[in-house]
Amino acid sequence: MxxxxxxxxxxxxxxxxxxxxxxxxxxxxxxxxxxxxxxxxxxxxxxxxxxxxxxxxxxxxxxxxxxxxxxxxxxxxxxxxAWPVIVNATLLVIFAASLRQEQSVIERLARRQEPDLPPRGVAYTRRVTQVWCVFFLCNGAVALWTALYADLRTWSLYNGGIAYGLCGLLFAGEWCVRQRVRKRS
Structure with a gap:
């Protein structure tokens, strides 16, 4: 069983x-x-x-x-x-710091599914970690702008909706790319 x-x-x-x-x-x-x-x-x-x-x-x-x-x-x-700014800054620091370690954040997550990740997979996960760093930097910058200059409704729309949608698009886009990379390997 x-x-x-x-x-x-x-x-x-x-x-x-x-x-x-x-x-x-x-x-x-x-x-x-x-x-x-x-x-x-x-x-x-x-x-x-x-x-x-x-x-x-x-x-x-x-x-x-x-x-x-x-x-x-x-x-x-x-x-x-400031909460979304703090969250993005924290995630940026965690992901960026992991690029200086033996395994990046994304590689550690990938190894949960595939413990024997090949070198090409390690390189791919490092690149994905870098992409997430850029995302957190850009998203945090927009969150900061909305916190400082936008009205409460616009701030809420971006940080409670649009930012989550962009995050979901990045997840989905990365999943599609990963499937193509796996087929080529």
Whole structure:
């Protein structure tokens, strides 16, 4: 009888944070006009701090201080709008740093499916990691522009819809390219 492999389930807290992170622009669009930005900013800092591994708690304190400064200086809404910028910057750093390691982020993910990845596959995954770095840089720049200059509705539309669509297009496009590369190998 074949064994059934179930993917690991996420702890409820991680799942909740993931959903809240994805829904953040829509939540901001709905809640900022009625509650103001500071309760959302406080909730975001608390959730981010709770989610940080213990070794990164000092960075959580820095984040809490930055959020407090934003509130004190009247820029709490900018703190709320900064979330997509922070996410893109974090992912850019993780992906770019992995290019200096033996295995890039994408190679590590690929090796879960194909542990004996051939050298051509390693080169391909390195290139895909570079493409994602460019995506995070460009997407983060647009997210920053919308945070600084766009109204709340435009910011929410881009960061809660268009950016996800572009990410999905990149996933789909890369999958198509990968299928063609595999056929040629």
């Amino acid at each position: 074949p064994s059934l492999h179930r993917p690991p389930s996420l702890p409820p807290g991680q799942l909740l944070l993931g959903v809240l992170g994805l829904a953040w622009p829509v939540l901001a669009l709905i809640l900022v006009p009625s509650l103001g930005p500071w309760p959302l900013l406080a909730a975001a800092v608390a959730l981010a701090y709770w989610r940080l591994p213990h070794r990164h708690k000092p960075w959580g304190a820095v984040l809490a201080m930055a959020a407090s400064m934003a509130v004190l200086f009247g820029h709490a809404e900018l703190g709320v709008r």
